[in-house]
Amino acid sequence: MSSGEQTKLIGADGLSKQAELNQESAGKQVTSKDAAEDEEVERAGCSPAFCRFPLSVYFIVTNEFCERFNYFGVRTILTLYLLKFIGLSSDHSTAIFHLFVVVCYFSPIIGGIVADSLLGRFWTIVILSIVYCIGGVVLAATAVPHLGLAGALIGLLLIGLGTGGIKPNVAAFGADQIPEGKAWMREAFFSTFYFAINLGSLLSTILIPVVRSNVYCMDDNCYALAFGMPAVAMALAIVIFIVGKPMYRMVQPGKSVVGQAACCIVSAAKNYRAASVKDADRQFLDYADSDRFPPEFVRDLRQFSRLLLLYIPFPIFWALFDQMGSRWTIQASLMDGYMFWDWSILPDQMQALNSLLILVLIPIFDCCIYPLLSKLHLSTTLCKRMGVGMLLASSAFIAAMAVQMRIDAELPTVPKTGQIKLKFVNSLTGTSSPCGVIFEYDGVTRDLAHLGFSRASLHTKTPHLWNVAMHTSPDCPDTVKRAANLTLPGGNNSYDVIVYGSGRLAAVPAATEKNRKGLSLIRVMLTNPKLADRLLDDKLILRKISRVKEGIDFALNLTASPKSSVAKGDIRFTDYQPVHSGFYSVQLVGNYTGRGEPELPNVGFSNGQIISLVLYEDSDGKIRSFLIEEVRANSVSMMWQVPQYVLISIAEVLFSISGLALSYAEAPASMKSLVQALWLMCVAIGNVVVMVVSEVRIIPYQSYEFLMFALLMLLNVFVFILLAMRYQPFSADPDSELPMVPPTSKPAPLTEQDDKSNVNSGYTAED
Template identity: 35%
Template sequence: MKIPYPRSVFFIIGNELCERFSYYGMKTILTLYLKYQLLFSEDTATVVYHVWAMMCYFTPLFGAIIADTLLGRFRTIFYISIIYVFGNAVLSLSAITPFFPSLEPKIGVAMTGLFLIALGTGGIKPCVSAFGGDQFILPQQEKELTRFFSIFYFSINTGSFISTYTTPLLRDDVKCFGEDCYALAFGVPAVLMVIALVVFVVGYFSRCYRIVPPNGSVITDVGRVISHALKMRRKSTKERDHWLDHADDKYSKDLIADVKVLLKVLLMYIPLPIFWALFDQQGSRWTFQATRMNGEIGGFTIKPDQMQVVNPILILMLIPIFDSFIYPLLAKCNLLKRQLPRMFVGGLLAGAAFVVSGVLELQLEKTYPVPIEAGEARLSFINTLPCDVTLSPGWEKEVTLKNLEQMKYDSVNLDNPDGILNDLQVSISFDKTACGQVTDYDVGPTTIQVVEKTAYTVMITAGDNKAEVVRVNTPDEYEKPSEGNPSVRMLFNLDSSVPFNSSVRLELQNNPQTYEFFIYDSDQGHMSGTEFINIEPGTYNVLLPTDKLDVHEEESVGEITVKFGGVYNFLVEKPLETGANTTVTLYQITAENSVHMLWLIPQYLIITISEVMFSITGLEFSFTQAPSSMKSVLQAAWLLTTAFGNLIVVIVAEAKFVKQQSMEFFLFAGLMFVDMVIFAALAFNYKYVDEVKEEEENVKEEKPAIAGKENEAYCDDETKL
């Protein structure tokens, strides 16, 4: 009688699809949230990201023990999923800006949410696939079980693919409270986790599940065997073939034999964390690398965090290609027929991927802004007078600026560094007859106050019929924007016909997206600058409010075009002269990203091929080499290698062995190559299970023959006797 296919697995697969959408969707945008919303530095954001990832792969150990010894798989998944849902809700709450006027509570809530998510995703990770396996009756449904795991793995990558593509769109294309909508981008994965839990519970009330009660944890048994063997080894003076044999006074020989095989496989796991240290940087260092690149393709824009979608797409494509074509072709050439050589090549490819990322970073470094060194400041002068102005700074020779022309001084040496205010002397002169209503020929030495390692914009302008040299209150942002979008500030120099407490609007052409820059009453009257805001790249119409107070009207006074990674000032000026037109002028502080984001594809392709050869083959190696009673232990150990890999990234990021990001990529590549030398040495001495069985069979075949000869000789001797 044919056993019907268990309907319960469809609830489990649906649960996994939604949970993986939730996990990868949140993970995709996490580093940008840490840096841009929680205002961590890039290094600190990388550390927090990898500490969290380490927890996600460390907690499965406890989830497996709880399921096997206390609650069983169903109840473990159910209870820990509730924690998971709550963690997603808390993280989404932290992104609702009006709830947190100060940064400290916002960070605390976000960290609480991440901690709960790590408990949730890690706690259920070892249970869901095993619970799916529980639904099948073996050995009758062995083929159906194999097909289930294929569908299960496909659902993981499908959830990853969809969420990795969509959550960056929710983050960037939707605005909440005037900025990127992280609340929605985290909220949608939170809703998907709720759906995952609902789907899982519906399967229970449909009475579909086959629930296996807890029957003890092999993980704890292994720990007891090892600890007892070490204890008895210290006490015993008797030599044993293997140190684990000292535990045979308390534990069965079969269990001890299985632990011996387990330790032999775990020895091969020692080099694995380095691979995961490289692989998991797709969500941190490589995402930050993408923020410094240009994602425009025609009318479409790739988000920096969206580039992570390349990995699941390539995985779904490459797995059947390798299984059906590449591995069989290599086998015909007698190459890479075993798992360990495949893993060795996969590890080398991971190192090669980081060599490629390092070379790309060297090209990107040519486009980065020049840093301001200690004891220096940076100044940009803009002449808004309707005539040529001679600028005489105290640190440089004089220069002539035309109307609306800009002059940059990248490195101005200061007398009083260490964050102390410094007074810089500047003088200007101009032709009175050419400057209309400006009555003064010049302004004597003007003092500009600056702080070291800071950039400023200074405007040469006219107010109350007098020339002025005024430093814009807000310092310039000169580092590339953390999320890749251009950063823009409005400078305004307007006459009294433009009302205070109104806004200049930027309206993206062929798009409803708009941004407002507030005109306020400053110490300099109608001359000042706003804060910087990040906006979408593109061409914008600049809309200025009219002086008609009875109705709200706007007029277009010009347009500006801003690009990925650029930092800009745009000056809206309405001169004092009667009838003069309002002008809009764009000034570049930092150059836009010039290297295209698609240049990331080679390193993503190489790391994904590496994943197929190293990670997937490693899972196959673990499954085939482990005794049947130890497969769950090796699954937990495999996840722990990922946790330790993330710990390595944290150590390197915190230690700051190198200053340049390119050198850090090369450092990781070097670590991977050295690691593979160690792996090759271990692999050279490793004997596969089938090789061990073959040797044992040969020994069994040889023993009777030897015994026969001995008996024959004995009989001869006896006859002689």
């Protein structure tokens, strides 16, 4: 092995090299041809390693691409399916979604145990992939005859067990295919493997929602096809994986690792308690019965316990990372996604930026950054990469906090307990000419132009009647005065006080909470009772002015559909409906009667707006309209989220890929799938942390919650550094010593003895 390769392994992947030599080589020596080839790779900086993989690796990577296309395709549309097709509430849909994610990342422990102890990795992947595929078919079937919630839950359970069960085995099985003495190739494999994961994620995240929303079947969005496509991809993954069987290097399963480990710990505990004198040179597990548990197994179990301790900080990283699909998406829903022309980004589409960035960043790090750092003699061990990744994740949440503070400064004020929010509207149409109106209430005066509205204001809520006086402005030829004691309906804290007709007053409930998906909320209001009679059998249509002719219908047969509309006195209004941003033509369709044709101008809506579109009759009997802006549009551009996505994506490249390599390299041969499952279980624990924090809600402001996670991540980095410094790398020879090569020194020739002791925990004395 060349001296250049020695430096690379110590600086980048010494852990994997040591485990490789001890567990797989078993005394085999790296040939001079391999050493020369590796030295050439080191000099080149970025070798097309994926071109040198064994052919079996391509079958495994393709299988992973199809599987991730399946998983993220289901995950992307699952919440909408439960909410709109199954008919669950938003809270129940969210709970089932998170429960599905938890099952997906807790079940790897089952797959790891089965692979290492019973079936081996190949047959575990095949059998659980079939279970996975059946789950996808069941889920798709529930969207055809509508089998209901029970069928959907069965399908999701099978998918969760399948994807979780195969996940730890596919990565380990792929690494098994790399020849001995090829640590650089194994590192390249994990980068390629992760590239396939994100490519499948990106394509399904973009394609499956388009299929769902643009293909119609069963008089609804075609969820059957949207779930069916991932199921077909999974079937294809099974076929591809089985075709490659003759080329795979197989590792035979051993005895039940979990059962043996439990018995070993019990044996050690009994003997330790029974020992009258404790040997200071013996560790706890060394007290296990040597006739039942050979030294090699005790050594492997000790290594597993060390890894378990090292993994303690990992769930916090995933607690931050997975908030891209929850907190960051909710944050995006309060931002403006408009880009140019008629194109806007939806809040849930921002998540695709992460997958896109990963596809770009992986080759940049492998081909540019890591080789450059190596040439500069800067150590880049796996643990160091992970530590930097954690720091960047904390920085991403600092950026998210800054964005959230900017959003909070422009959010509408929501009335607190004991408060009401009032907006005054001048819809006076019963005079001979347009007239301004002056409102007087609670010692406040509001002067509004014709068809104008005031800004909302907060007032103390009392159980008494609300006294409001109004009169026309002095320049109005028609004098209209009116005073009214308004009874504010219960169950709401925000109202529009409207003057209409010939001087009538009414209080109409108004929305204050923005749409969580970032859309506009629109309702239609009629302030003239005669107009409501004219439009009894009609409907108003908002037709988008763009290449996509999106239409939103508002039924105006208000008296005939009391469940879908609410009336207050003579004013009638529909429920709010979510509408995508853009420009719309206002079309009145039906058999309306009266003088003149409707004159309804085009309207434009922006993300986050809450609008009441008011229809009224003018003095000539024509139907006209104007808009009341209940809540202003989002004004902070969604592009402000790009820095936090860049930071979290770089953090993912550094932390996740290095963590996969670390999990494989430091795992004993008999526990590799089990350790990969432990790595994935950290994701599930991180999701549980987020669920607990969101449910307890001890922090009232979202920006402060982001700050809390950032500080928690910084503390987590400190803990990880301490654990990494104390961590003892896996070694079959406990007497071997680490060759200390200063980063600035010229590498010395590597001997065979040096090659066997090449290991580094990531944080050494020279660091």
